[in-house]
Amino acid sequence: MPRGLQAAKSEISTARVLDAALQLFSTQGYGATSMRQIAEACEQSVGNLYHHFGSKETIYQRLIDGYWERLLDPEHPLQKVFVAANFPDDLEELAVAIERTVEENRASILLVFIDVIEFGGRHIRPFYETMADRFRQVYGGRFRELERTGRLSDADPLVAVMVATRWLFYFYTVEKCFGVPMHFGMDAQQAVDGFIRILRNGVLRGEQPQQRPQLHAR
Amino acid sequence: MPRGLQAAKSEISTARVLDAALQLFSTQGYGATSMRQIAEACEQSVGNLYHHFGSKETIYQRLIDGYWERLLDPEHPLQKVFVAANFPDDLEELAVAIERTVEENRASILLVFIDVIEFGGRHIRPFYETMADRFRQVYGGRFRELERTGRLSDADPLVAVMVATRWLFYFYTVEKCFGVPMHFGMDAQQAVDGFIRILRNGVLRGEQPQQRPQLHAR
């Protein structure tokens, strides 16, 4: 069945191949997963996989690209929270969006760590650079008006958003992807609620302006 | 050379083998690293490696155990900060201790992620359970007295310490181990200083008691 002018209607289910590969890569790593394992899992011949994908790394790259596109889609809940940019009032929404994102991309997120270890981050680097640009673009402008309201303390709001985003993302990643209790036995909801509360008001009583010790020198 | 009554005096440099293995595992993953690569890197024969270690996984296990013991050593800077428990005044010291810990254990920390991916966290789980116990033990008692001073807001101090510790650890891990800009292009010192400031005082002006929106339902 040759590819026609309309959308290619190939016999093989590409999605099924990618699903199988994702499941195997994310639980064994890239190098430890074989093409024969992938072929067996999606009930295809090894030869046919090479016919459609060309190489093992291409399959892996397709998985990374898919995750990337899903996350950068303007329709994605996480992007909507970013665009709305109601920090710090939207912290609960941010938490929920990140929780769902991690939940729905468990395996893909593990690919990120696999890439860092086995490829030196080669496949994911452009993704995070794009994210950083978009981030500064959205919040950079937004915060100039936010600062004028006088609601924020003198903490750098850009740092604050980064702190919140990364902490939540990492917390849910450990919680949902790693399966290892790396949070000192803390309960998830308690930890997230506590984190948000601290983020807004700090751990010290706010009546008197806090003295700020000199930050450590380098 | 049979092992005498005194400490075994083996010819082979165990440290050299482990160093080579750590370097390879941490840059390629476990499954993608071969015994022949390790043997070549430490200039030993494959047979001799099996004579002294028995299997590839044993070498890996020894590396995990070594990291564990280094971190749990009461003389380790990080443990000293934990025992002193001057939260939140010691946040700068905590940051420095964690930065140094990550710096000096770059490769071993990558082993943790390798374990999560390729072994489902089998080798590292007991370690984090021990950490959690010790953590609650130290800070549980400490915070009962700290709360009586009235300096802390009503945020759960145990959550606060966990938040701080994990955030710093993860931040420096990404910074020093991953080599990928995952922090939205934020500068390291700026981010850490900002984080500590936020942790103490929050991002909102503290004059009036903040209204606390209902946390999201599940």
Next chain:
DNA sequence: ATTAACAAAACGATCGTTCGGTTTTTGTCG
């Protein structure tokens, strides 16, 4: 007839591990 889709065998390389054999060290007896 042409070409994509698919399957299976084959290729050279490499995997973790074992094994046979040699070298080196050690403990013991004369």
Next chain:
DNA sequence: CGACAAAAACCGAACGATCGTTTTGTTAAT
């Protein structure tokens, strides 16, 4: 001390399995 078995250290070939990929061929759609 020297001789000598026992044991550990060490090496490299070999084993069976499996790796990513290619090749060869057949089937099915256009």
